[in-house]
Amino acid sequence: MKHLFSLFALFTFGFTQAQTVNSPSGKIALTFTLSSTGQPTYAVNYKAKTVVTTSNLGIKLKDKPGLDANFEIQSSKNSTFNESWNPVLGEQASIVNHYNELVVSLVQKGTNIKLNLVFRAFDEGVALRYDFPKQKELNYFIISDELTEFNLNENNKVFWLPGDFDSNEYEYNETQFSEIDNSKINMNNGIGVKSIPGKYTIQTPLMMKSPSGLYVNIFEAAVINYPVMHLKADVTNYKLKSELVPNAIGDKAYLQTPCVTPWRTIMISDDARDIVGSKMILNLNEPSKIEDTSWIKPMKYVGIWWEMHVGNSTWDYAGSQNATNFGTELKKSVGHGATTENTKRYIDFAAKHGFDGVLVEGWNEGWEDWSGNWKEEVFDFVTPYPDFDIAGISAYAKAKNVKMIMHHETSGSVANYERRLDRAFENMVKYNYPAVKTGYVGKIIPRGEMHDGQTMVNHFAHVVKRAADYKLMVNSHESSHPTGLGRTYPNYVAAEAARGNEFNAWSIGNPPMHETILPFTRQLGGPMDYTPGIFEIKMSYYDKNKTEQVHTTLAKQLALYVTMYSPIQMAADLPENYEKYSDAFQFIKDVAVDWDETKYLEAEPGDYLTVARKTKGKQSWFLGAITDENARKTQIKLDFLTKGKKYKATIYEDAKGADWKNNPKAYKIRSIEVSNASKIQLNLAPGGGTAISFEPIQ
């Protein structure tokens, strides 16, 4: 195979400098070539089909000559890497990291600047990065533009989000590549701060499907000390070019050699399961820098949170503000949520039902006037409201063996959060909170910075590293998209960084297909705190005038605990709602959040996903199957179960006539005995799902 691709490369580019690296199986090949102007280029083939045609590489520097021409090859080196490693928390106990690598060392005529291009070919995709060695010709430099191209061949189907430098909380648009156009999006979507530079800028991870059925995904890995890469689409020629997020004065990245850029990744497969199950993004990150990880624990949690979203209570003490009036007039008080009494009720509920943790939002001073005004000093992260007895609650939780999850909403004022971070974390240690949910709702301070810029990328990493010093876990919301940093800092247990379940409570919400796409996009970079488990699906339950709802059946909410991987997983609905549907709630109580094995059984982005996972350290399995707005029937082979073992399968499924819109709460539960030779027929309602627990029978 290798020989074949090399020939192909020579034929296509006509340059003797062509260098090729093949994936271990030979399915994927990346070919590097220097153009006639000395610009580095690459192309990618999948099973002899060109998926990425000759695409330019290069970096523009501020106040220095561009690194996009006049290069000569100094040397090149091929190597192979094969290891397996064990994530602290994860979808599987062991991850194989197997790739072939090509490093091309370039030197620029005239400047004598040295630049290495590093290419890795995995079986499910390729990755490339710029590597700037330490050299007297280049010490400090400022990147003004990155010229990386991804030139596609065809008018793919694309699941795209507008390239908003401040938000990734959009619904996916499913269109042909040629139809990408931000101006056609309904922007009345509940997102507060929007910074979209143009009609054709879109986000990564970008999931596509070619007319011939190839799945192609463009993303990035190990975004460290560098801005997030967005993509500018040329909708006529099916080309994409990197568009880095600028800082307040238009610069992209401040670097000092030796240094590397993040990896630019292209996954390709004719089987969508290869992409959704890929660990390539994690593999492209550095191993854990935390030596003792014994304090990093998975968590299932409940919290004082959804009750604010549905309008039952408020974040602020005065009860003047709730999630349904962002930016509008103050509403009549409905009462503060984070009271000592209410918190103890949640702790009791968690203890009774075996949850690890309780999140409480709105516990601290600042919420009366926190949002929408670019205010720098909102929260101090240590001062509770008078009705939140933090010491008493801490002691109460400890007595009940429940962990408290702290909430640090920054309102985007990162300057304020950073200067108070040590005291905030000391306060957490003092009151025995092992995890923090951070929030970044609002325009960033330092003013002029955006959520996806280098400054913020560094901030999110800083919080994670500092948290590790205090042995605290971090679940960040409204952060830039994770790109595998959780491998290096396993205390970075989850992030939101996409449109979560909350939008269903007070906006146009998330269409039924939403959760079938996230595992192909957002979740490639790390676990998402999606907050599933909503049983009272229609907001009219709380207020007859409301028309909002979660775009789901109840059974699908259960299935999400399996399809949406996260080691910190919320049961988001109200305790009283769970008590009303205690039979369905049993699945949430039973389901694991950390796994030894994961099998992606069926996958089609935008349509459906079926996943089976084996509990970490146990014999039980769980299966989740979800569909989009279309009903779906499928038969699943249970050959993943251990041969020779019997299991009690408890099936939580949509009842007959169930339908996300008109009959979302119709579910049924049945139990059957199965083995690894069994098959199960799944019947998913429109917007529905199925959740199954498999308990070994002794």
Next chain:
Amino acid sequence: MKHLFSLFALFTFGFTQAQTVNSPSGKIALTFTLSSTGQPTYAVNYKAKTVVTTSNLGIKLKDKPGLDANFEIQSSKNSTFNESWNPVLGEQASIVNHYNELVVSLVQKGTNIKLNLVFRAFDEGVALRYDFPKQKELNYFIISDELTEFNLNENNKVFWLPGDFDSNEYEYNETQFSEIDNSKINMNNGIGVKSIPGKYTIQTPLMMKSPSGLYVNIFEAAVINYPVMHLKADVTNYKLKSELVPNAIGDKAYLQTPCVTPWRTIMISDDARDIVGSKMILNLNEPSKIEDTSWIKPMKYVGIWWEMHVGNSTWDYAGSQNATNFGTELKKSVGHGATTENTKRYIDFAAKHGFDGVLVEGWNEGWEDWSGNWKEEVFDFVTPYPDFDIAGISAYAKAKNVKMIMHHETSGSVANYERRLDRAFENMVKYNYPAVKTGYVGKIIPRGEMHDGQTMVNHFAHVVKRAADYKLMVNSHESSHPTGLGRTYPNYVAAEAARGNEFNAWSIGNPPMHETILPFTRQLGGPMDYTPGIFEIKMSYYDKNKTEQVHTTLAKQLALYVTMYSPIQMAADLPENYEKYSDAFQFIKDVAVDWDETKYLEAEPGDYLTVARKTKGKQSWFLGAITDENARKTQIKLDFLTKGKKYKATIYEDAKGADWKNNPKAYKIRSIEVSNASKIQLNLAPGGGTAISFEPIQ
């Protein structure tokens, strides 16, 4: 008098809305008038002479109507205030704060926005500020421009600095107002980062002298949560207009009602001593917010600092860098200054000669590559170099009863400093350092911010407040100019914020008149850490090829301990140099740094200054007299001494033939017995001075 001025106002402006406030003595009067367009204006008279002609007031808001027209007077109120208060450290034990106040409450037609203008008339000047009451018509707002004018009548003599938003470390230009022009300044002056917006932008404090001999000073007080005000000069019409420092995106200030702007101050007198001795700036600040101030102590200190400036050692461990090669090629190693051994030598010296403290710069990792590259993560402020045994040094100093002064150079990376500040201060407490010298050499990070912007003003205040939480004193270098914050936070003991003595070591230096101007400008806002006491005046002493020198005689360096008030005062030269001139050094050992009384005996900005001060809690007095490049003879009456007491006056003066340029080290010391009826003849050499200690004879 009051009646007279009111009539005058009516005559001049022709508006019945004219409102006047007179100073307690009636010497100064400020008249407020609404213009025909409803714009607020004011004018200031001194002894019936108009010093500031009708000048506009107003504020421009971003995305809102301007607050510069269509106002109506809702009400106005006159009041009188008279108190005295005791500074924790100061030039005098008690300060009188006596003024008359006029508050004019305005409302804007159309918007109904309410704005108060607050005017205070002291005997040495006036102050005005904008006061935005809490109101539904104005909550959050962004100031895009401040329109305050200072329209002068005459072509004054002006001591001006270019309006650099990043530096106040310039020499003074002494020209006529009509000759203000930044393009004519020699910019090869050793200042690394310069941000000058135009030819006619100049800084405050701005000291002027009118053709008729009136001294006029324009400055500001209580700059809190607001950018520094620079001034745009109209050199044809002798007008000045406020020019606020913008942030990264061009905004000036983010405010929320209720709030106030800083005070804009105009001091006027026909006696320069009224201005140099004024406590108006302090009086315009809030009283101390620190309850227990017992830990705030004056300090005389030595340190490992000047030896780097003269090239004897380096800040960095590797010895690759020193002050003489900022921005140029690395110099051959001369050896790290901040070693344990060298520090102990300074501690020994401090203990032997009765100094309170020892400053050590270059003690911590980062100096190898700290400057000039806008690098964010340079220092962590806690990690000493391997040859600096911080624990051992701390114990050694404690045993010798010497206090260590920590150094935190930020290289302008405020983001980095703020996120590490708590740990840095904890480290100081751990090792028993009661004071920190901060530094901000370099372009500011967050990038796009400047030293004088609102963000940085807030940062400097934040450091002072946080330091107070740890009971630490702050001496900031390269900060924005102090505007009296030391009254509110007495732990803000000193700042540099002007061109200090260090520039003499490696640049064109400070001309002999420099120190005769600083007390009229920079020092009005708070003590300056000028670092006097250089005995080896010519850099050729260290390196025959060097031509730099301190523009001073040795005797003048002694006089500066009295003329340049600071409660934290360095003896900047090397211990070995002091030991060579131990008779002159005796004055530095004897002189106090905290005072019960201060008498400005003679003052002429740019020419000379003679000051006498009485030691806090003691009967001894000290006198300092300095001159510019001209020799000066003067006779001083000692009537400030206590009547009936005899004193031994020890006079440290320029010897015959002394001269800053050709014979700077020629001094003589003599002792005489004096009383309050005595007179002393002072003979100051060109660039010279006289220092006298008066010890009561038992």
